[in-house]
Amino acid sequence: MKQRKLLMIVNPRAGKSKSRGPLFDAAAVLSQAGYLLSVHMTAAPGDAAETARREGGRYDLVVAVGGDGTLNEVASGLVRLRRPPLLGYLPQGSTNDFAASLRVSGDPAEAAAAIARNVPRQLDVGFWNGRSFLYVASFGAFTRSSYAAPQAAKNALGHFAYILEGMKDLNTLRPYQLRVTAGEERLDGEYLFGAVCNSTSIGGLMKLDPERVVLDDGLFEMLLVPSPKTAADLQSLVHALLNQEYDSQGLIFRHVSSIRLETEEDLPWSLDGEYAPSVPVVEIENRRQGLTMLL
Known part of the structure; x- marks a missing residue:
């Protein structure tokens, strides 16, 4: 029987305060499962993506070790391959939103044991103006905090680092005038926040009902938070968000496969917690079942 080859791409900066011992336990679990392991330690932003693109095709499985940003980089490299290998994830970051959606254990040995069971799960991949x-x-609102919180604070404080950084945004909370086309629907207006997601958790701050999120159906969950006109409107919006009442009057929640957003304002984005600069037009597309993970 041919021995399976595994490439582990490790971000040494993610969760730096955590013990590295459990990673050795995870490596042992995967080795005992019949994988021949190679390990690459990333040296700079973009290294994980380039390594996955350059080397991934020679492996049966590529495992991202780090936070959601590391997973994003590895996935972005793999989706450029004609036949991507299987993808695995050992969460070592501070928030690990996507791991929560996938129910991936935060314990590396447990996550490795799940990978070793060899149960594939297909996942949709999003593309933001071609960037995955x-x-x-x-x-x-609060989007800046996902990429602006210093790495040291993320490592030490986890979710709380995002909340602290997000509080700084309250002073600059402002609406953005957008022209939005979601599928066949026009939703032009002023919005405080918007998310196009395939997850049950956004920034560790906002939750979506797991019953309403299907990760391989070719559809995103889109949430838009309109700018409130009165104090009562604001109170209603906050209540709806805190209680996950996304169909409440005022909020806009849709399942869509493509979205186009146009604006004349400076509107930076966050993609899986990583910064994306403002552009006048954003086209978001869903590549159904673009990757297969072992979970």
Whole structure:
């Protein structure tokens, strides 16, 4: 029987305060499952993506070790291959939103044992003007905190680092005038926040009902938060968000496969927690079942 080859791409900066011992346990689990392991330690932003693109085709399985940003990079490299290998994930970041959606254990040995069971799960992949993302593309309120919180703070404080950084955005909370086409529907208006996601958690702050999120159906979950006109409107919006009442009057929640957003304003984005600069037109597309993970 041919021995299966595994490439482990490790971000040494992710979750730096965590013990590395469990990673050795995870490597042992995968080795015992019959994989011949190679390990690549990333040296700079973009290294994980380039390594996955350059080397991934020679392996049966590529495992991302780090936070959601590392997973995003590895996935972005693999989707450029004609026949991507299987993808695995050992979460070592501070928030690990997508791991929560996938129910991947935060314990590396347990996550490795799940990979070793060799149960594939297909996942949709999003493309933001051609740049891939796995679980969320967002703009507006609190989006900046997902990429602006310093790595040291993320490692030490986890979710709380995002909340602290997000509080700074309250002073600059502002609506953005957008022209939105979601499928065949026009939703032009002023919005405080928007997310196009394939996940049950956004930034560790906002949750979506797992019963309403299917990760391989070719559809995104789109949430738009309109700018409130009155204090009562604001109170209603906050109540709806806190209680996951996304069909409430005021919020806009849709299942869509493609979205086009146009604006004349400076509107930066976050893709899986990584910064994306403002552009006048954003085209978001869903590649159904673009990757297969072992979970």
